[in-house]
Amino acid sequence: MARHYSALALVREGLTGHKGWARAWEAPEPRRRYDVLVIGGGGHGLATAYYLARNHGITNVAVIERGWLGGGNTGRNTTAIRSNYFYPESAALYDLGLRLYEGLSRELNYNLMVSQRGNLQLAHSLHDVDMGARLVNAMQINGIDARWLGPDEVHTLVPILNRGPAARYRVHGGIFQPRGATARHDAVAWGYARAASRLGVHILQGCAVQEFLIEGGRCVGVRTPLGEIRADRVGMAVAGASPALAAMAGFRLPISSYTLQACVSEPVKPVLNTTLISPPLGTYVSQSGKGEIVIGGALDRVPSYAQRGNLPVLSQVLSGLLEMFPDFRQLRLMRQWGGTVDVTPDSSPILGPSPLPGLFLNCGWGTGGFKAIPAGGTLLAHLLAHGSHHPISRPFDLDRFTTGRLIDEGAAAGIAH
Amino acid sequence: MQSFPCPFCGPRPETEFRHDGEAGKLRPALSCTDSEWSLYLRARTAARGPSREIWTHLPCMETFVLQRDTLSHRVGEVAP
């Protein structure tokens, strides 16, 4: 049985018809009871289970997923990984994610295709330049790699960017994070699932939470179509489904669920070598390893769980994109989709105990959850193992909305909300 | 592209509207606790399915309550 992945294994199996590859993850019979139960089989949930086993030696763990694993936002995002955030608390959080991604393929023995070709945030006005300087300096002080690029440097890095005199948004420069990356999103879920499964974690697909089991005011497990499953501690990493689960558990969260759209063009030979964000145009764009131009757009602030794109946002995003990249007028749209993102008032995640004792939260990542999967997993695992915060997660506790100690990354961009 | 019913103007495309939050939130008095204030300000039901929402039709500025399904996008009753 070929369990370990390597070029050698590939050659060996290639010569014998690939009959010997082991299942990527097992499909075990559920136990009645686990030490820890993780609700949500996306990147965050699977990473949590993996780190529980690896960092804390807790292997009597189950991940329950109502659909097929990785089928939520992990399978729908535009794969950008970066840590160019303003506040030191955010810098610590997102850079933990980025650092873990850097070594993750080898650690999981699964090629996640983490490709560090940099992340560039464009400045389109003098005001953007000032705000960009504010961010670059903050990052440098927080110890994160950041450089300011002048307009010529930006155009050298991205030759197809519009520099014509009639361009609506001239490039005044950009904030460049060289370590910014993309990765193969499905592979992140599969890599964590396989590694966790190999360490003994149970992954139960097609298993939705029907009810929380609450005894003595404490969460002691869940009821599912596969029966009751009890655990000492329960963690929740379900992104857009968080409000629904919270309602089941008897509390409300400061979360609105919106549809975030994305689309891809038909694949073309390489033409864009970095990930680009243009805040005024509300667009971000990169080119996948398959050649597709991957396009993400502004959030449509209408509550929705429909997970599908609509025409007005698509038209708006694409008109901005074609303004930035006139050459993309040669391309066609191949596929359009959406995911349900859980947005908090300060655009920062929620990590920590929920109002229901025994139930712990990892949610509110909004449009930025993919980049933080290793961090979210590490920190939720810590919470579930110890019952208390890791120093990096403490500032993101739910209580910040009561104390008013928000970590408002949107605010740092000047937006009052 | 969705079509929403402005009580004043009739059915109009969604691009003419702005979502203004969940209906039914009562603003507490100044004497409320920090926790109560936080719940008013921040907590959301974020219903998956039928929900009651406040919407404004921007061309006429009419604000109204709309019943809507956040999963199917079906539009229900309107209360001006």
Place this chain on the structure above:
Amino acid sequence: MSGQRIPGGTEIDRSRAIHFDFDGQRIAGFAGDTIASALIAAGVSVVGRSFKYHRPRGIWGWGPEEPNAIVDVTGDSHRPNCRATLEPARDGLTVRSVNGWPDAARDRLAVIDRFARFLPAGFYYKTFLWPNWRLFEPGIRAMAGLGRVRPGSAGFAAQAPEDARCDLLVVGAGPAGVLAALTAAEAGRDVVLVEQAPHAGGSLRLRQAQIDGMDGAAWLRAALARLAAAGARVWLRTCAFGVYDHGLVGLAQGVGDGARLVRLRPRQTILATGAIERGLPFANNDRPGVMSAEAALAYLRLQGVLVGRRVAVALASDAGLEPAQALAAAGAEVTLIDARGAAGQGALPCLSGRIAAVQGRDRVRGVTLDSGASLAVDTVLLAGGHTPSLHLYAQAGGKPVWDDRLGAFVPGHDPEGLSVIGAAAGHLALRAALTSAAAAVQGTAPGVPDAPHRPSLAVWPQPGMKGRVWVDLQNDVTAKDVELAAREGFASVEHLKRYTTLGMATDQGKTSNLAGLALLAEVTGRSIPDTGTTTFRPPFVPVPLATLAGLRAGPLVNPLRRLALEGEHRAAGATLREAGGWLRPAFYGAAPEAIQSEALQARLTVALADASPLGKIEIFGPDAAAFLDFVHYNTVSTLSPGRCRYVFVLTEGGILYDDGVLLRQGEEHFILSCSSSHVAGMHAHLEAWRQDQFPQARVMIHDTTPHWATLTVSGPKSRAVVAALASGLALDDGALPHMAFGWGWFAGTDLRVARVSFTGDRSYELSIRADRARALWLALREAGAPQDMTLLGGEALMILRVEKGYPIVGIDTDGATLPMDMGMSAPLTRKRADFIGRRSLMLDEAQRPDRPQFVGLAAEGAVPLPTGAHVLDLSGPAPRSDGFVTSSRFSPFLRRPVALAQLRGGAGRLGERVVVQHMGQRMGAVIVAPDQIDPEGGRLNAG
């Protein structure tokens, strides 16, 4: 060899010959050819290379389902990744195959196929781990992608989108669609019929039929004439690519080489989208020369192209009989291979059984059957049955159900307002298709003779098949890949798709999804319906990005608002720049000297600025004062008529949302002058709270911003300039003190004169009807000439307000700034009433003394501190940020730099020396009060 041109072809015009270039070869064709039909006629076999293994590929189909024939087309524009089966052949085009180096026929990377056994689906997840993916990635990226973008070339042209409505939309102008549209139109309904091909007819274009005693083509012609007479809109070359919320259908309507977006809102939609022919599984079923039988019939009948001379037609469905007979009649040597068993098909030789393998590499040379028999042929046509096209049905929320008899998914329940007819609903025979169409519109079906046919057989790839059996041609996915995926536990259909990439190519799996699903079901021991289908996502066919973007390009992307006086500014030599959504004068003359001299002159004598974008929102009514007290941080009800007050508006979180000046016109009448970039937001904010808290009759809000132009005259000589207007308003400081306003008369209309200052000097804001702005402007310039008045652009104004320490919300504040952070604490202690945001200001967090606070910074040295530089806290083990520079300029009046900042606990740190860091460089500064020019405020009344 292979294809050739023969007489016939109903859709080509032999009087119009055309030529184009394909990979350096000159190809002759006719108007009405597609690139595909012309290539086949020219005997071209290899038109591309497969994505992963670089196998030679030929043309499979004749429409949007085509998986192989992807080409880059260059004419007036450059368009990569075109489908040769859809692109009209035009004179002078340059057509290039994709993914082959140097071209498809001679691809040097073909050697990859020798290593195919080491490169199954997902192989890249299992390797490239050492030393680092980074080393392998560039090479793999270089090989990915199909066509090429040509930087600098024009792409698809911009087209204005259209919005349209109708009563009934029928998608697909095949026989069922035409009948439904015709019946409805003649019943008086407003009908739109769309067809993605350049001709209507669907299957009637290529298959013989008898309808109501006429032949199919004649029936079609008559039906189209009746449709036109009934006023129906028939749009050809128009593809319905997506069904969106509330029934909206997205259409791409062909215009030139591109398409226009039409957003159609029908009351009812009928889908007559037909069915797509399937292939059959056998080893090397991807070779050039293996084609859809229906496609071969289309090329023959429509373009007069015979696809091969020695042809095997493998049947699992009677749909393959007509193509076989037609090709035989056209002179090809045809042998049938019937998977259902030979049953005396008539004149054509027929073997019983299935194909096991195809021989040949760049072109089919022969086939071997399961039975061991072999045939020498140059073409293999496959009639594997038909799969109903349910993409739009599923997008609309429909749930397909499995039909075992057909071996296909068919529509289940109809979603609201939508139904499916014809082959798309599983009625593959013409008679049944027309009956279903008639039923959908309460009509009568025309007479079609009964055509007995043998049931089709669903032939799916089986586990353990010998050789390499292709399932997804474009993404190079074989049956073994599907088995591997299942073996490794990727058992859900979504996992299968993502792991193997089956169905994720530009053809969206139109010819592959079902085969892959069926094999997966077999391998995992489930039924096909239990295995499910993947989600169908728009667009149905790839749609140009330009079509969806419409006309928004250049200045039409987030268009800027323009000043009424723009012409005057330009005439005065202004450089205009975007500021707060408006195009405004930044400076007059040559920077940087002009900016410095304007700012200096403004303090020495007088300056004139265009402040028209300033918001002017009027609030009136009996409860206006109470309302404004509720909306503002400050108390406003105590403001006397004729007076102004500087006010803050907060969010419920206590955050400073906007600042402005409130003018009280009367007991029940106020004018809020809010910042120009926040006008729409303020108006919406006011209106929302008004509707929530106050009855309509008690408070009314009206945004009058565009009605007024506002010009500011500022400086020690400003009073003399305003006096020269002779407006009739008394201007002595007793009558009009600072922060008071009054009304005069100018150019035949009211002139509002408000003593409000954004510069720190004596200043008058003059507001007049926008259409009188020019007269006022000219009069002020004339009045200012003897006073050495300068025009004042935005950049110089920035210097003045930074000198004075006046903040700009969104520059000197961010989304966390509270009013107390700006030094405004009085309302919190003095105001009794509740106001928006008050409760949030009572939190401990809002009271902390070490919050970021608004201060000034004096640089050590002559160089201004860079905006965005951070003030450092060096007390701990590692440097931390204590705040940052928000605004910074060189002051010509003070002859030194001035800056403003947000600084932790700044209000209590005046006089402290700090270290500031910018891009790794450090410099020194001293914390000072924000007003660095006139803390006593004497300049407000000087002159």
